[in-house]
Each structure stands twice: as structure tokens, then as C-alpha cells.
Amino acid sequence: RRTEVPASASGCPVDHSRLTSPTGCPVSANAAAFDPFTGPYQEDPPGSLRWSRDEEPVFYSPELGYWVITRYEDVKAVFRDNETFSPANVLEKITPFGDEANAVLAKYDYAMGRTLVNEDEPAHMPRRRALMEPFTPPALAHHEPMVRRLVREHVDRFIDRGKAELVDEMLYEIPLTVALHFLGVPEEDMDTLRKYSVAHTLNTWGRPAPEEQVAVAENVGKFWQYAGKVLDKMREDPSQPGWMQYGIRLQPEMPDIITDSYLHSMMMAGIVAAHETTALAATNAIKLLLENRTLWEEICADPSLIANAVEECLRHSGSIIAWRRVATKDTKIGDIEIPEGGKLLIVNTSANHDERFFDEPDELDIRRENASDHLSFGYGSHQCMGKNLARMEIQIFLEELTTRIPHLELVPDQEFTYLPNTSFRGPERLWVQWDPAKNPERTNPEILDRQLKIKIGQPSKRSLTRTMEVREVVAEADDIVRITLADVHGRQLPTWSPGSHVDLELGELSRQYSLCGDPADRSSYQIAVLKDPESRGGSRFVHEQLSVGDTVPMRGPRNHFKLDSDAERYLFIAGGIGITPILAMADHARREGKDYEFHYCGSTRSAMAFLDRAVRDHGDRLVLHVSDEGTRLDVESLLAEPREDTQIYSCGPQRLLDALADATAHWPEESLRVEHFSSDLGELDPEKEHAFDLKLADSGITVRVAADQTVLAALRAANIDVPSDCEEGLCGSCEVGVSEGEVDHRDKVLTKSERALDNKMMTCCSRACGSALTLEL
Ligand code: HEM
Ligand code: FES
Secondary structure (H helix, E strand, O other): OOOOOOHHHHOOOOOHHHOEOOOOOEOOHHHHHOOOOOHHHHHOHHHHOHHHHHHOOEEEEOOOOEEEEOOHHHHHHHHHOOOOEEOOOOOOOOOOOOHHHHHHHHHOOOOOOOOOOOOOOOOHHHHHHHOOHHHOHHHHHHHHHHHHHHHHHHHHHHOOOOEEEHHHHHHOHHHHHHHHHHHOOOHHHHHHHHHHHHHHHHHHHEOOOHHHHHHHHHHHHHHHHHHHHHHHHHHHOOOOOOHHHHHHHHOOOOOOOOOHHHHHHHHHHHHHHHOHHHHHHHHHHHHHHHHOHHHHHHHHHOHHHHHHHHHHHHHHOOOEOOEEEEEOOOEEEOOEEEOOOOEEEEOHHHHHOOOOOOOOOOOOOOOOOOHHHOOOOOOHHHOOOOHHHHHHHHHHHHHHHHHHOOOOEEOOOOOOOEOOEOOEOOEOOOEEEOOHHHOHHHHOHHHHHOOOOOOOOOOOHHHOEEEEEEEEEEEEEOOEEEEEEEEOOOOOOOOOOOOEEEEEEEOOEEEEEEOOOOOOOOOOEEEEEEOOOOOOOHHHHHHHHOOOOOEEEEEEEEEOOOOOOOOOEEEEEEEHHHHHHHHHHHHHHHHOOOEEEEEEEEOOHHHOOOHHHHHHHHHHHEEEEEHHHOOOOOHHHHOOOOOOOEEEEEEOOHHHHHHHHHHOOOOOOOOEEEOOOOOOOOOOOOOOOOOEEEEEOOOOEEEEEOOOOOHHHHHHHOOOOOOOOOOOOOOOOOEEEEEEOOEEOOOOOOOHHHHHHOOEEEOOOOEEOOOEEEEOO
């Protein structure tokens, strides 16, 4: 299975021919050379493990004594199964201390125990459930004004200076203050706890040299003692706000779940969980965006991009780059056997750069649609409880800096240093500079009133706009213009499939247009727009106001009208401007060498867009139906004979679609597919709906869905991330797997036969028929 490299061949002094893993597998040269404390892993963690993702996604590191897991699917699977892969070791010291340092810890009665992150079932879930409420979006909303005030005050201190080291002056301090407030630490104890907290990282995830160990242990011991004192003080008045007080208040009701050991350990571990993770993630994000200047400028111009930019930065350069588990039984990951007791280093950052899951993973793309599928917050029943507090903090940092110092830049040629450890990553210093004379608030103090409404939770894809420039406007037919759009910064556009549309924001209006150009062309998109006398403004705006050089915000592309590639034969029927998606479909069928027939209906030739292109490219397969030439389509005779092998795709006026629906009544179900731009879902009527439970298989919790609530809303209120876009049952982005229960499907995405399987559902609109559903979440 593995390549053995004898010592002489690799030039390495270690005799690899004698290195084997605990299961007897020989250790490859790359695996033997893996050292997470120095060299390539410290310089570029995901890049240094590319070889592993490609060749050896699960390997044993003799240097560390851990199995290292590097691919997205494997990392996620390990997170998901917290019974086979216990988190008991996540707060263990990765480099065991020597006797002297251990004696120091003993002197302070140091006894870090199980908190949440390192607790096994069945103790963990009841504790997590009991302590979740303060992390839900409505509870977190109370902290937003404090975070914003802190950021404002810190920026005020340096904004007129023109140069700052952001870690020291803001990014370290604020998440710590927020963490201490969130936990409920009294103001007077904040400074002392602040002093001790850094020792913990090095203690747990670093490799302090023997002479440093004693000093680290002293600090850790004092931190432990002080945490105990603060806790005692909190117990004196547990009515105060704070997550620790919330736990103290619950203790009498559930003494076996909220134990004394839990409270003392969490008092210390909670600071680290909430502080350094967020401080480092914010530092990484600001550094990354300033290094990718056009992206920084884009978020300055359009702050609605910030929420997804935060996710993309967490994906690209998260602050927790590796986490741990220990196998509770002999098991396998892929074809590699892991023995009981085997320790695992699961490298989240490598998973986040796995090209098997993320396209162009090394690129920073703030509009990446699946950015929030990153594993930087872990996954499953231990997934970070504080993720939405962290997201909120990083969003506010970016929002304030891009508003107040958009001309911020990195001080050139600075060297970035990192605290050498396996898991926490972010530069220790981040020097930035700007010209204070250009601070926008000097000439326009009103910018300080601009405040974005922070959406707590996972960002919506709806916020992902891209600024497009109109490159060409051409009269395509009577009252129809063809418009070519390109990214204003000249960047490549996302790929699209036939049937896709984009949403253009035209003044106050948002309008959807199907793409009809060449999908292989990543530099521009084409749409065609009919001037509609009934127009509520969209088509009139395009015809009367849009000209070459204008910019338009665009969302998408997205596809609610997908071509089923398994069909043997297609029948395409376009009416009028409905040609746009149909032409893209017919082009695709031709390129793929599929059997198809293409009917194009119009009132008169001069009003039929793309007529020459359709005739040129589709030859005999194309049948034109032109009313004023007396060749109107006879729907009934065309569809008289039902065919099992044929799928019909149509777009056009409603009366054409109605006629097709009638004429295909005797065809196999799902033969006719039409474009849906809007849905007929109304508001949920609690009189007609019923409440039900969602059992979440991966997270181990049950979530109640109220009669007037969507499944999506109930999941989000319970801190479970589910992506969404249209929230009208049209786009498919909120799909989740269903393993038990009957679904009341209300979307327009799934076909009848997919619905019948009941193995997936659209959470934005579909519900349970009965009293419960089990979801793969
Ligand atoms: C757990 C990362 C911020 C509280 C975790 C885990 C990771 C993580 C990787 C383990 C997940 C797993 O085992 O599946 C991060 C990152 C943060 C962040 C990258 C910032 C960017 C916070 C904040 C808080 C917090 C601000 C508290 C206010 C927790 C708690 C757990 C946890 C309580 C344990 C959950 C459990 O085991 O049930 N976090 N975290 N985290 N985090 Fe965070
Ligand atoms: Fe679009 Fe649910 S979000 S189908």
C-alpha cells in the first residue's frame, strides 16, 4: 500500500525501512518526514499536505504518534461519528510535559477535566442541550451593540495615526473582552485572566522546550486557580448575566450534567475557546483580504458581501487548522485500519483545501457558494457552539474597517510569524498603514451612521452579488435586445448549465433573465430582454436606460430548470422570448450528440430572437412555427403519441404552457418540465399546519418545528447551519437528507419519483406529514 523508502535513498537519517505504524503498515517517507511544529506545515499547512490528500489521505506520523487525516470527506466523517472517534483527547497536551513541569501543575491542583468539547456521550449531549440557549441567534443579538462599541472605540484610538499593529491594538483584545463578557466574568477580574490565557494554547497544542515548560506550567497553574476563584465569586450572585452563571443556575436542577469539574474546567477552557479562535480568525481574514486587494475594495463598495467573505476567509485560512480524536475501537478510514486507542489529528484546513470538494480551493473567492461548508468550526454534535458569536465579531471588524479606513493596506515586506503549534493559526503581528488625511470621515462624518444590520448565523446566498458591466447592447429582434455582461474587474465568471438564470438589480427592481450564450465562455454572459408594454419597470429600464459601460449588480447564476442528462430524447418547445433557456438547452443537446427535436414559436419572424443562430446550429432538428405564415404549432397533434423516452422542456407564454400541460396529461408523469421563476407558496397558516419534531442524526438533537415556522427557520434557531437561497422551494440549495419519516413536499425542485423516495427534502418549504422526521444533519 505504501512506498517504503530506505534511509539511504531519501538521505534521511531515520531508517524508514524499520518504521511501521501500530497496525504494521510501513510508513512512507512523506509520512515519516511530517512534523507539524516546524517547516512546511508551519509555513503553509494545507499546501504542505497536498501530497497526502492526493496519495495517502490517512497516514501515520511516527514523529507525532498520531494518524493524520487530510481529505474533506474523511475529516467530516470522523467529526460526524463521535462514538467511534471520541473527542476525549482534544484538550490533552499534544507534547507531554516532563516531570518538573508536571510537578508545577500538581502544586496548583491543576485538574482540567471534561468540558463539552472533550466530553463523550452520553454525558455530552444533555450538557450541550442544557447550555445552548445563550448561543442562539436571538440571545447573541444582545451582544452586538457591545461588539460594535468596542470596535469603534479601538479604531478611534489609532485612526488618526496612519499606522497600527492590529493584533496588539484591537484584534487580540476585543474577542477576549467579548469572551469575558459572554462568560460573565466580573470586570475587575478581566485583566488577570487576560494575562494567563495565552499560556493555555502553548500548554495544549504547542511543543514548548523543556526549559519553557516550567514557566508555561506556572502560568497554567495560576490560570486554573484564578478561574476557580472567579467561579466562586460568580456563585455568590448567579443572577448576573453570563454563560457561566447560566450553568450555575442550572446546576441544582441537573447536578450530574453540570458538574463542579465541568464548571471549573469550562471557566478556563471557555476563555480559550472564545478568545484566541476568534482573534486569530479575524487577523487571518483581514490579512487575506488586504492581500487580495480587489476583494477588499469590493467589500468596501458593497458591505453585503462581508458575511460570505467571512466564511470564505474561515475556509481559506481558518484559525483552528487541526483537531483531535481518539478511536474507541478497531476501525477503518478508507482502507486504512486504525487500532483502538489510535490518536487522530484531523486537519480541518487540509479538508478546506480539498479540490475534491471545493473548486479552485487555494483561491480566495468571496462569492463562493459553498464557502460555509468549511470545517473550521468542526461538524456534527460537537460543532462549535460559539460560531455565530465569532461570525458576528469578524463581520463587525470588517465592516468598521472597510467603512472607516477603506484605504488601509498592509505594511509592505513585513514578516509574519506564527506560534508554533498544531492547531491554532494566525499571525502574531499584523502591521497596517494608511493616509489619515484620506480618512472618509474627515470629509463625510455621516459614514459613521452607516450600520449594516448584522445577520447572525450562516450567510444567505442571496447576499452574493457581483458587479457586472454592460459590454454590448444589440437589437436582436423587434423589441428584443441582447445584452452582454462581464465582471467589472475582468474576473472569470462562474460556470453555468443550460436553464440557468441570473438576477439583475435594475434600480429598485430585481429581475430574472435566462442565460443564452456559450457556457464555455467564462468571460461574459448573454441575456435577451423583451420590451414588455405591461412591464412593471424591469424591461423598460433595460430598454430605455441601460447602455454600454453601465454597471449592474447581479446574483447567480442559479438553475431552477435543469436539463436531465439521463433522458434519451428531448423535445424542446420555445415560445417568444422563452427561446433564451431553450436555446441553451438545445445547444447543449447538440454538443452532447443527443437525440432532440426543437420547436420555436413566434408571431412573426422579425420578432423571433436568435432566429439565424437557431437555424444555423439546429438545421433539420428545428421546426419553426410562425403565426403570420400560418405555421402555428398544433400542440395536440405534436403530443398525441406519448413517448417513454422523451422529456419535454418548455418556456414561453402561460397559454402555451397551459396547452402543453393539457396535451401531455396522458404522457408519463414528469415528462413536461417548465421554467419556474416564482413559486405559489403562501405564508404558513398555523391554523392549517401542525408542529412536528426533527431528529438530527449527526448532531444528536431533536428540534421542534412550530406550526407557523419553516424547517429551515427551526434548524437555524437551534444553531444548525443549512444553506439557502430562494427560500421559495425553487432552487434546491436548502436540501437535506431524510432517513426516516414521510415528507410533505412543497417545492418545485424534486420530481415526483424523487419525492416518492422521501430521502431528501427542501427545508425552506417542505414539512412532515406525521409527527417527526429524521434528518441527516
Ligand atoms: C467547539 C472552532 C469560536 C465555543 C469548537 C470546535 C472547533 C471550534 C473546531 C470543535 C468542533 C468539533 O469537535 O466538531 C472555533 C473557531 C472559532 C470559535 C474557529 C472562531 C473563529 C468560539 C466562540 C465560542 C466557542 C466565540 C464561545 C463563545 C465553543 C464551544 C465548543 C466549541 C463551547 C464545544 C462544543 C461541543 O463540544 O459541543 N470550536 N470556535 N467557539 N466552541 Fe468554538
Ligand atoms: Fe431554494 Fe429552499 S432555499 S429551495
